[in-house]
Amino acid sequence: MKILVLAAFLITLSAARVSPQELKAPQFELKDINGRVVRSRDYQGKVVLINFWATWCPPCRAEMPDLVRLQREHGKDGLQIIGITYPPESKSRVRAFARKLKVNYPIVLGTRELKARFSSDENLPLTVVINRDGKVSDIISGILLRQEVDEKIKPLLIRK
């Protein structure tokens, strides 16, 4: 009897485990640093990377040229990057930085709460990968590595 109860408990536990792939990405509607509205629903059917970053975070700054290149090369394949800053941050500093790096995707001033809606991981940078079905397929903690781009992002861009 005890074994049966234990087995039932384990089955329930495994069924209750939710992998990131099963999670629908949080919806949002925010204004970017140029005053344009950025709505998650406007990117339906695209592969979206939500990149949490800060101007005071060295690895965030280091990976940005790669993100700009990724957006330039794969925008036509349905990739959309959205940068969300992490406080403390000022709009003028972010705007100057984005202009200097010729950032080609929207940048939004974020909050701690906004980042927490996507992940409890406290590291920066943090990149949330959302597939074409609007589900979180991966959360990449720390600087984005080339092999992560190849393994976790590029396969999602191939249209079936």
Place this chain on the structure above:
Amino acid sequence: MRNRITSLVVSGVMVMTLGVMTAAAFTKTVTIKVEGMKCAKCSSSVSKALKAAEGVEDAQVSSDKGEAVIKFDDQKTNETKLREVINGTGFKAVAEPQ
């Protein structure tokens, strides 16, 4: 028959010992000072990038001490390349003393 088994066992042990000695000879440990790791949230990128680099067997990064202790295979990588990996994360590997 017994002699053959004994010689096989002895050769096996010798080959294994040689393998372990060779692997140990290629493994080196280096401590590199890293500037700018003031933000605990950001420092994990140094460890992540180092551990993903070819030839790195282990990397322990301390933002408090401002250093990275790296165990690596010197047949596959070297200290110069490890410094480049650190610099690629936006932090600065302090130059080696001349």
